[in-house]
Amino acid sequence: MIVVMERDATEEQIQKVVSRLEREGFQVHLSRGVTRTIIGAVGDKGHLQRESLEAMEGVEKVVPVLRPYKLAAREFRPENTVVRLRQGVEIGGEAIQVIAGPCAVESFEQLLVTAEAVKASGATILRGGAFKPRTSPYSFQGLEEEGLRLLAQARAATGLPVVTEVMDPRSVPLVAEYADVLQVGARNMQNFYLLREVGAAKKPVLLKRGPSATIEEWMLAAEYIMSAGNDQIILCERGIRTFENATRNTLDLSAVPLVKSLSHLPVFVDPSHGTGRWELVTPMALAAVAAGADGVMIEVHPNPDEALSDGPQSLKPDKFAQLMRQLTRVATAVGRTLGQIAVCSA
Numbered sequence: 001m002i003v004v005m006e007r008d009a010t011e012e013q014i015q016k017v018v019s020r021l022e023r024e025g026f027q028v029h030l031s032r033g034v035t036r037t038i039i040g041a042v043g044d045k046g047h048l049q050r051e052s053l054e055a056m057e058g059v060e061k062v063v064p065v066l067r068p069y070k071l072a073a074r075e076f077r078p079e080n081t082v083v084r085l086r087q088g089v090e091i092g093g094e095a096i097q098v099i100a101g102p103c104a105v106e107s108f109e110q111l112l113v114t115a116e117a118v119k120a121s122g123a124t125i126l127r128g129g130a131f132k133p134r135t136s137p138y139s140f141q142g143l144e145e146e147g148l149r150l151l152a153q154a155r156a157a158t159g160l161p162v163v164t165e166v167m168d169p170r171s172v173p174l175v176a177e178y179a180d181v182l183q184v185g186a187r188n189m190q191n192f193y194l195l196r197e198v199g200a201a202k203k204p205v206l207l208k209r210g211p212s213a214t215i216e217e218w219m220l221a222a223e224y225i226m227s228a229g230n231d232q233i234i235l236c237e238r239g240i241r242t243f244e245n246a247t248r249n250t251l252d253l254s255a256v257p258l259v260k261s262l263s264h265l266p267v268f269v270d271p272s273h274g275t276g277r278w279e280l281v282t283p284m285a286l287a288a289v290a291a292g293a294d295g296v297m298i299e300v301h302p303n304p305d306e307a308l309s310d311g312p313q314s315l316k317p318d319k320f321a322q323l324m325r326q327l328t329r330v331a332t333a334v335g336r337t338l339g340q341i342a343v344c345s346a
């Protein structure tokens with residue numbers, strides 16, 4: 001439930017409500033907005049009478065939250081969550097952030113060339129998979145810890161914060177040592193042990209939507225991370241599986257405004273995995289920002305024909321530069337700007 005305090009409620013009145021809820025066994029989350037404080041209470045305590053809370057001084061009303069997810073719900077926290085990374089990169093604020101880089105880290109040269117190119121075009125976060133979730137066990141599985149080291153070197157060289165996937169709960173501490181943002185991939189969206197582990201890691205998490213997950217299941221996955229104590233979550237729509245097979249997935253752009261209304265968490269879109277075809281990536285990235293996305297994630301490779309994974313959906317650096325120019329215009333049209341990194345290099 002949510003306890004909405006009156007505009008002029010005193011700190012003492014707020015604290016009395018908090019103590020009462022805690023005594024009753026609720027987990028309490030305070031949200032101090034500009035005009036009023038909202039107290040979110042999670043727990044299945046049917047015996048606490050709504051009327052008795054409403055009778056407390058300073059309380060305006062008590063609203064039950066009927067959705068199965070609570071901490072991730074917009075009702076619980078009306079203002080947008082902003083996830084802050086190094087170099088002043090803020091996700092979920094007014095500026096749109098662009099994550100770009102290769103599908104997989106293949107070598108230091110491939111990574112650095114890509115990182116420098118995407119940075120020059122205006123990307124603010126570098127991506128690159130070190131642990132790759134491949135459909136076939138015979139496909140390239142990633143450079144693993146060596147890949148993480150290369151990502152850290154590319155960050156040192158460019159100043160770009162780094163996002164990379166973690167697939168196994170056991171490797172969360174290792175990946176967290178190197179990454180600025182832990183990516184939970186689409187296939188692992190309902191790996192509940194992994195969700196709890198990244199929740200405990202207290203590092204920002206990029207949570208991709210599962211290929212066959214409903215919006216509610218996706219929000220409940222975010223709830224797992226939040227209930228483990230981590231509210232720095234970026235949601236990422238990356239296409240869902242439908243009957244259509246002309247594209248790799250069906251990019252569900254209606255999820256963007258819908259999720260923005262249901263949740264306070266930032267929402268990104270990945271048109272690379274969402275379409276699987278490089279020529280569809282730019283139009284879908286532009287549409288994502290027009291639809292209200294807080295950023296996009298784009299796969300870029302200096303030589304897509306030779307990429308060890310996802311070449312067909314990777315943009316060459318010049319095409320990415322073009323995308324960024326167009327994206328700037330769309331961002332302006334919807335009243336946003338493109339993010340910048342604060343310092344040129346680390």
Ligand code: PEP
Binds near residue numbers: 187
């Ligand atoms: C990725 O971004 O590297 C990736 C594997 O994407 P997804 O989990 O969305 O398939």
Ligand code: MN
Binds near residue numbers: 103104310
């Ligand atoms: Mn990929």
